[in-house]
Amino acid sequence: MGSGGGRPGVPMRALQIRNLSKTYANGVQALKGIDLNVEEGEFCALLGPNGAGKTTAIGILTSLINKTGGSVEVFGHDIDTDLTMAKSCLGLVPQEINLNLFDKVLNIVVTQAGYYGIPRRIALERAERYLTQLQLWDRRESVARALSGGMKRRLMIARALIHEPRLLILDEPTAGVDIEIRRSMWVFLRRINAEGTTIILTTHYLEEAENLCRQVAIIDGGMIIENDRMSNVLRKLSVETFVLNLEHGVASLPEVPGYVVRSVDATTVEVDVDSQRGINDLFTVLTQHGIRVVSMRNKANRLEELFMRLVENKMVAAGGGA
Amino acid sequence: MGRPTRLRENAVALYTLVDKEYTRIVRIWIQTLVPPAITMTLYFVIFGSLIGRRIGQMDGFGYMQYIAPGLIMMSVITNAYGNVVSSFFGAKFARHIEEMLVSPMPASLVLLGHVSGGVIRGLLVGALVTLIALFFTDLRPVHPFVTVSVVFLTAVVFSLAGLINAVFARKFDDISIVPTFVLTPLTYLGGVFYSITLLPDFWQKVSLANPILYMVNAFRYGILGKSDITIGHAYGIIFVFVIGLYLFALILLRRGTGIRE
Ligand SMILES: Nc1ncnc2c1ncn2[C@@H]1O[C@H](COP(=O)(O)OP(=O)(O)O)[C@@H](O)[C@H]1O
Numbered sequence: 127m128g129s130g131g132g133r134p135g136v137p138m139r140a141l142q143i144r145n146l147s148k149t150y151a152n153g154v155q156a157l158k159g160i161d162l163n164v165e166e167g168e169f170c171a172l173l174g175p176n177g178a179g180k181t182t183a184i185g186i187l188t189s190l191i192n193k194t195g196g197s198v199e200v201f202g203h204d205i206d207t208d209l210t211m212a213k214s215c216l217g218l219v220p221q222e223i224n225l226n227l228f229d230k231v232l233n234i235v236v237t238q239a240g241y242y243g244i245p246r247r248i249a250l251e252r253a254e255r256y257l258t259q260l261q262l263w264d265r266r267e268s269v270a271r272a273l274s275g276g277m278k279r280r281l282m283i284a285r286a287l288i289h290e291p292r293l294l295i296l297d298e299p300t301a302g303v304d305i306e307i308r309r310s311m312w313v314f315l316r317r318i319n320a321e322g323t324t325i326i327l328t329t330h331y332l333e334e335a336e337n338l339c340r341q342v343a344i345i346d347g348g349m350i351i352e353n354d355r356m357s358n359v360l361r362k363l364s365v366e367t368f369v370l371n372l373e374h375g376v377a378s379l380p381e382v383p384g385y386v387v388r389s390v391d392a393t394t395v396e397v398d399v400d401s402q403r404g405i406n407d408l409f410t411v412l413t414q415h416g417i418r419v420v421s422m423r424n425k426a427n428r429l430e431e432l433f434m435r436l437v438e439n440k441m442v443a444a445g446g447g448a
Numbered sequence: 449m450g451r452p453t454r455l456r457e458n459a460v461a462l463y464t465l466v467d468k469e470y471t472r473i474v475r476i477w478i479q480t481l482v483p484p485a486i487t488m489t490l491y492f493v494i495f496g497s498l499i500g501r502r503i504g505q506m507d508g509f510g511y512m513q514y515i516a517p518g519l520i521m522m523s524v525i526t527n528a529y530g531n532v533v534s535s536f537f538g539a540k541f542a543r544h545i546e547e548m549l550v551s552p553m554p555a556s557l558v559l560l561g562h563v564s565g566g567v568i569r570g571l572l573v574g575a576l577v578t579l580i581a582l583f584f585t586d587l588r589p590v591h592p593f594v595t596v597s598v599v600f601l602t603a604v605v606f607s608l609a610g611l612i613n614a615v616f617a618r619k620f621d622d623i624s625i626v627p628t629f630v631l632t633p634l635t636y637l638g639g640v641f642y643s644i645t646l647l648p649d650f651w652q653k654v655s656l657a658n659p660i661l662y663m664v665n666a667f668r669y670g671i672l673g674k675s676d677i678t679i680g681h682a683y684g685i686i687f688v689f690v691i692g693l694y695l696f697a698l699i700l701l702r703r704g705t706g707i708r709e
Pocket residue numbers: 150151152154155156174175176177178179180181182183709
């Protein structure tokens with residue numbers, strides 16, 4: 127439908143979230159003032175453990191949940207003042223199945239198109255295209271109730287694409303979907319992203335984010351604790367920080383090639399170590415300078431801890447599922 | 449995007465919703481159209497033919513003829529209400545109401561579409577019951593415009609009421625409480641089976657507080673030309689309900705009461 131401002135061909139900002147907060151009626155503070163920008167054409171992961179606030183954030187963008195504070199713009203359309211335009215730019219694949227289970231596959235998709243004001247003739251053409259791409263065309267006359275879990279998910283993707291949104295948001299689209307279907311969904315999502323649709327996807331599988339996304343925003347406890355290129359985040363993850371306690375104070379720290387050394391106080395230093403590199407060279411250089419290390423510990427790292435939890439999550443899911 | 453585009457999109461959206469509601473009514477006709485037909489046939493046989501003969505005249509008409517307009521209205525009211533409350537609550541419960549909420553369709557159209565569904569079901573059932581009534585008695589509207597406008601507006605009032613019920617409902621029980629404890633008693637006491645002139649003075653006055661009395665009597669006036677109340681009053685009250693309930697329902701939908709966190 128090509129709605130939204132900006133000149134054609136010039137990428138604009140698909141999503142701009144400012145200081146977004148949400149406190150539920152029961153007092154739970156699900157979002158504590160988050161900021162996020164996603165540029166047009168991006169493939170962005172919103173990564174975080176269960177209860178982090180992902181679904182809440184997405185609910186607000188898609189006007190299924192009322193926000194407590196802050197602002198959201200979708201392709202320049204503020205959801206407070208220009209909601210109709212914001213909505214027509216957005217497609218949502220929700221976390222929970224929200225299909226009319228008694229309705230037929232084709233009808234579900236065409237009805238959704240109708241709500242967006244798309245005439246039936248065009249809706250039928252598009253329905254055929256998307257249902258075919260998502261391997262559901264043969265099942266177009268089945269009632270949704272008769273579909274498997276993976277098929278229901280794909281039906282929700284087809285439904286979300288029927289008005290050809292510029293920004294597609296998927297909330298844990300592959301949760302509970304077996305590995306083969308998951309991979310074919312990844313292929314499909316990569317393709318529509320390559321064709322120009324901006325995608326935001328929430329997940330608690332690190333592997334999924336790593337596989338698909340160029341941008342990653344990590345959310346935990348209602349706050350965005352990291353928002354960067356995927357490659358940078360992976361690099362940050364491979365660096366460990368150690369805290370060393372020295373026997374005697376040193377006036378100036380030696381340069382140690384390959385390590386970043388910072389002084390905390392006279393007898394304490396912090397060293398960033400790339401996990402590929404190892405730690406032996408560090409001690410060799412320190413010893414050469416007559417510096418004796420009495421003790422050493424690993425510095426707690428919020429990002430790292432979070433990833434440990436995500437990885438555990440993944441292992442639980444892999445162990446429990448399939 | 450200009451105004452004409454927006455208008456056309458809204459027209460498509462409204463048509464889609466009304467078509468969906470209509471299809472639902474026809475698809476589950478065993479639940480939507482058959483039960484009122486059976487119930488009303490029983491009413492006509494038992495109250496009209498068997499008991500009615502012993503009752504004799506009511507307000508100068510045969511009893512069968514007297515209750516026929518009331519029974520038609522009763523089925524219109526129950527079915528208009530029932531259609532919207534179950535369709536809207538069902539969509540809320542299974543969450544596919546989100547299909548509408550994420551779309552650019554304005555709240556006023558969501559309201560209009562569901563009310564249209566209720567009116568369609570109410571009028572379909574009303575026509576069916578009228579057809580059945582014709583096997584038992586003669587019905588030739590004295591005032592056709594009054595007949596049609598009153599039955600239409602009454603269907604609108606109870607479709608709106610059904611939607612408001614569905615907005616506040618949290619579980620399936622909540623959508624049967626109002627029909628059982630409010631709607632049915634008010635209908636039975638709303639002059640379907642008797643003229644309130646039969647009642648003692650005090651109960652006549654109490655009856656006048658029942659809005660359904662006005663609708664039933666206005667409809668009977670349309671068909672038989674006879675009413676317990678002035679027709680102007682009846683229209684006044686019906687319009688107040690249409691406008692009041694419409695505004696209330698629209699505010700609820702805009703706010704997202706019972707739908708959005
Ligand atoms: N409807 C609700 N009412 C109250 N609290 C809620 C509601 N929905 C979610 N929460 C709470 O908000 C927090 C964030 O939840 P959610 O956004 O669903 O997280 P995620 O999608 O990242 O798993 C959680 O603590 C959750 O319990």
